[in-house]
Amino acid sequence: MTIENSEKPVDLKALKRKDKAAFAKLVDQNSEHIYRLGLKMLGNPQDAEDVLQETFIKVFNNIDGFEGRSKLSTWLYRIAVNEALMLLRKRKAGITQIDEGLELENGDILPRQIIDWCCLPEKELMSSESRQYIQEAVQTLSDANRAAFLLRDVEGLSTRETAAVLDISESAVKVRLMRARLQLREELTHFFANRIVRESL
């Protein structure tokens, strides 16, 4: 699902000349990815649209400074993540965020609920009610863990690309990803366990 997978890359020289056709192509190749990332980071369409617009305005205004040391898509994601984090900081001004408590004192994280809900039919797993819960559950992650999870597991970036976007080490990406995945597994287990109980009644 990653950016630029199947399409011809946009000509960087044309972008630097502020060629509008090249820029329109860049927007069309990348806007769905950036919108989706914004939507899942922020949880509402209006904020996602703000992130989308601000990202491409910044790309357009700063393309001269892009030196090509990273992939263009990495740069785009980095701008988008920073825009999303800035909006989240504004939204949470004065609120201290605490990671939800799967973590032990020594920093380990362990699964707590052991219920096999994989047996539920696909139509139950992807019902509109389930999907709403799935989308809300990702908002319970810390901003840092959510960004790592969305880039790796939803956008399909490699660990290295995710590290470059977030400007952290690859091992830090792996830790954040593990925490996010395990926390989401707990959240979904809680939700789908109730569905299993409901079906058995």
Next chain:
Amino acid sequence: MTHQHSSNCKNILQNLSAYIDGDLDQAFCKDIEAHLASCTNCQIVVNTLKKTIHLYQSDGRDTHLPTEVRHRLFSRLELDDYVTRDQKSGQD
């Protein structure tokens, strides 16, 4: 149902994310697979963890850029002349 993990389970569970990604060396993978073959609880955790990731990937694939959002983006970027270009399928 909640679960108290044995020390062997703990070692496995802390590496499950890396295991799913194929980031562990072959010897450790074999250890994990041997443990999974005999531990139903850990099997459930692996399966539900994989399913969790799969559900988020499915949800992501179904998330598209609404046409009106694309139009407003092109307008904001003063690219209105290019908004009628071919769009990818699935955008609605």
